[in-house]
Amino acid sequence: MAEVTLKNLSKKFGTDIGVEDISMTIPDGAFVVLLGPTGAGKTTTLRLISGLEKADRGEIWVDGRNVGNETPAQRDMAMVFQQYSLYPHLTVRDNLAFPLKSPILRTPSDAIERKVSEVAEVLQISHKLNNKATALSGGEMQRVSIGRALVRDPAIYLMDEPLSSLDAKLRTDLRVELKRIHASLGATLLYVTHDQIEAMTMATHVGVLNEGRLVQFGTPREIYENPNSLYVAGRLGLPRINILPVDVFQNAPVRATHIGMRPEHVHQGDGLEAEVKRVEHLGDLTRLHLTLNGHAITTVADPTMTYDLGTAIKIAPKNPLFFDGNGNRIR
Amino acid sequence: MAKIEIKNIRKDFGDFNAVKKSSFTIEDGEFFMLLGPSGCGKTTTLRMIAGLELPTSGEIYLDGEEISQQPPSKRDIAFVFQMFALYPHLNVRKNLSYPLVSQGMPRSQVKAKIEEVSGILGIKDILNRPVGGLSGGDRQRVALGRAIVRDPKAFMMDEPLGALDAEFREHMSEELRALHDRMNATTVYVTHDQLEAMQMGDKIVVMNNAVVEQFGTPQQIYDTPATMFVADFIGSPSMNFLRFEGALENGATRVDLNGQMLAVPKQLQGASGKLVFGVRPEHVSLSENGDYRGKVLTTEYLGTTQIITLDTPNGELKARIDSAQTATVGENVALNFEAPKITLFDETTGLALRSSLNREVLAHG
Numbered sequence: 001m002a003e004v005t006l007k008n009l010s011k012k013f014g015t016d017i018g019v020e021d022i023s024m025t026i027p028d029g030a031f032v033v034l035l036g037p038t039g040a041g042k043t044t045t046l047r048l049i050s051g052l053e054k055a056d057r058g059e060i061w062v063d064g065r066n067v068g069n070e071t072p073a074q075r076d077m078a079m080v081f082q083q084y085s086l087y088p089h090l091t092v093r094d095n096l097a098f099p100l101k102s103p104i105l106r107t108p109s110d111a112i113e114r115k116v117s118e119v120a121e122v123l124q125i126s127h128k129l130n131n132k133a134t135a136l137s138g139g140e141m142q143r144v145s146i147g148r149a150l151v152r153d154p155a156i157y158l159m160d161e162p163l164s165s166l167d168a169k170l171r172t173d174l175r176v177e178l179k180r181i182h183a184s185l186g187a188t189l190l191y192v193t194h195d196q197i198e199a200m201t202m203a204t205h206v207g208v209l210n211e212g213r214l215v216q217f218g219t220p221r222e223i224y225e226n227p228n229s230l231y232v233a234g235r236l237g238l239p240r241i242n243i244l245p246v247d248v249f250q251n252a253p254v255r256a257t258h259i260g261m262r263p264e265h266v267h268q269g270d271g272l273e274a275e276v277k278r279v280e281h282l283g284d285l286t287r288l289h290l291t292l293n294g295h296a297i298t299t300v301a302d303p304t305m306t307y308d309l310g311t312a313i314k315i316a317p318k319n320p321l322f323f324d325g326n327g328n329r330i331r
Numbered sequence: 332m333a334k335i336e337i338k339n340i341r342k343d344f345g346d347f348n349a350v351k352k353s354s355f356t357i358e359d360g361e362f363f364m365l366l367g368p369s370g371c372g373k374t375t376t377l378r379m380i381a382g383l384e385l386p387t388s389g390e391i392y393l394d395g396e397e398i399s400q401q402p403p404s405k406r407d408i409a410f411v412f413q414m415f416a417l418y419p420h421l422n423v424r425k426n427l428s429y430p431l432v433s434q435g436m437p438r439s440q441v442k443a444k445i446e447e448v449s450g451i452l453g454i455k456d457i458l459n460r461p462v463g464g465l466s467g468g469d470r471q472r473v474a475l476g477r478a479i480v481r482d483p484k485a486f487m488m489d490e491p492l493g494a495l496d497a498e499f500r501e502h503m504s505e506e507l508r509a510l511h512d513r514m515n516a517t518t519v520y521v522t523h524d525q526l527e528a529m530q531m532g533d534k535i536v537v538m539n540n541a542v543v544e545q546f547g548t549p550q551q552i553y554d555t556p557a558t559m560f561v562a563d564f565i566g567s568p569s570m571n572f573l574r575f576e577g578a579l580e581n582g583a584t585r586v587d588l589n590g591q592m593l594a595v596p597k598q599l600q601g602a603s604g605k606l607v608f609g610v611r612p613e614h615v616s617l618s619e620n621g622d623y624r625g626k627v628l629t630t631e632y633l634g635t636t637q638i639i640t641l642d643t644p645n646g647e648l649k650a651r652i653d654s655a656q657t658a659t660v661g662e663n664v665a666l667n668f669e670a671p672k673i674t675l676f677d678e679t680t681g682l683a684l685r686s687s688l689n690r691e692v693l694a695h696g
């Protein structure tokens with residue numbers, strides 16, 4: 001495993017910016033998640049690191065070695081794509097063994113056998129090793145394609161939304177599984193997603209991308225609790241953070257134009273009167289949709305409380321975040 | 332608007348039984364969810380209400396009138412599909428006016444109706460645009476508009492948001508619900524997304540394998556599931572099932588899990604054999620001292636809360652706790668369960684055992 005460092009990486013497609021001046025260090029053994037909407041430059045970053053795209057400017061260092069001019073094979077990285085591409089005519093065992101049979105690696109056959117059963121164990125597909133790859137469920141196929149990356153011992157694993165084509169239940173299971181695999185192998189992982197839940201739950205570090213730029217890098221907790229811009233604050237948290245003009249409440253710093261309150265940071269009981277517009281019982285908690293002087297506010301409440309539509313409740317900000325006219329955080 | 336009563340409805344496709352004897356009532360003005368995994372019969376049920384399928388047996392009452400064998404055109408119900416079907420060669424206005432013109436409504440009236448509906452949906456400024464160039468959201472609004480212009484007695488919606496991406500879906504579901512609250516139209520909505528059902532529905536019917544498993548308000552279904560299927564399907568993460576073998580007396584307030592006595596709501600029936608202790612993740616708390624213990628396997632940070640997966644003597648368990656509390660992987664901790672919220676199940680039948688918690692809900696369901 002290895003540490004990977006990106007220095008001022010830039011890539012344009014014609015006049016479109018793919019990524020712009022990205023610098024970051026993926027520490028050895030880290031699980032880094034790149035988060036951003038479609039077109040933010042997540043997949044481009046991944047492809048630049050793997051060597052599937054060539055950077056216009058900047059450097060990529062793997063364990064102190066500049067790999068910018070190396071071929072994908074020389075870089076020794078394993079990639080998992082969103083769409084699992086397995087060899088339909090081979091068994092699960094042969095699919096898993098395939099990367100090890102590469103002429104570059106020249107792995108002895110008993111070592112292949114050992115590695116395949118090891119990985120099958122981790123992914124809980126040992127009992128399906130002799131199945132044809134096509135005789136598997138979607139979740140099993142995706143596990144095999146992750147397994148195909150795991151049989152190798154690459155410098156880094158690169159994963160491009162590997163869970164997004166799976167149904168919700170399976171996604172939850174595989175999230176936990178990936179985390180366990182990461183912990184047990186001590187692997188370095190770079191994982192791309194637009195799903196904030198995946199980012200928060202799995203990552204040791206999250207990189208938030210916006211229009212090709214890396215706008216914040218830190219632990220999930222740092223990004224959630226201490227976002228440095230309006231954009232980052234809106235990327236994590238469901239329901240989304242409430243953003244209101246700063247003059248709705250008092251006591252704001254001078255340059256602030258907007259106040260941000262996460263739904264759980266709306267204190268109830270005193271302050272300004274807001275009208276209850278809608279109540280959603282989600283079971284473990286209740287979501288309240290309020291309006292305050294025409295501004296919509298979402299907050300959460302205890303599921304045992306009852307609220308009548310149209311009544312007023314008093315609210316005040318708790319731990320608010322303030323932002324200036326450019327969307328930057330004021331601390 | 333209308334009240335819809337479904338009585339003992341059944342549908343067979345050849346040898347395949349798609350819907351087994353189902354009965355439920357949709358009150359006037361309700362936003363009603365048909366929830367279940369694919370193949371459970373929810374879409375078939377919806378199509379029978381709309382008249383796109385005829386039931387093999389049973390009755391459907393729309394405002395007291397039995398309509399189960401009438402053609403769709405006689406039922407005055409509007410249908411919104413998952414894939415918004417618009418006429419690609421017509422502009423927004425013509426897409427909206429088509430259902431009215433084909434009914435023979437006078438021009439001036441059509442115009443007034445389009446004005447009204449486009450106002451409700453906020454699409455006044457795109458009325459003259461071709462539908463081809465519209466964003467997904469606007470296309471969906473036009474599709475809804477086409478259902479609304481006819482002033483039908485009820486709306487049937489078959490996963491209308493299924494094709495949209497997560498963020499946009501959240502937005503559209505709020506919009507749809509707000510629209511319903513303004514118009515108060517009886518709406519039957521099919522989805523396989525439990526969160527969508529909880530969020531939007533006044534009432535939910537949970538279906539599985541052609542059978543109605545439970546029928547009630549979102550909070551009732553969440554707090555007091557009638558079957559293991561419902562308990563597992565609703566909530567994310569879903570309810571934990573701690574499996575154990577034992578016997579239970581009528582009136583018991585504690586159960587024996589591997590020698591640990593755990594408090595439960597007062598039981599109103601006896602049971603024995605393979606039993607299940609059902610507890611929601613947010614009703615599990617972690618502490619240092621206690622006899623029922625588990626080992627922390629993983630922690631998942633979610634902002635204000637975190638999900639802890641633990642290994643217990645009765646299987647894996649997930650707990651939702653405050654993210655300020657620390658839990659270290661590998662640590663052995665004591666688990667406490669919120670006794671009044673526990674549901675016990677008989678694993679062989681999959682049914683919830685009656686207790687003081689769920690007595691009222693199970694009585695009529």
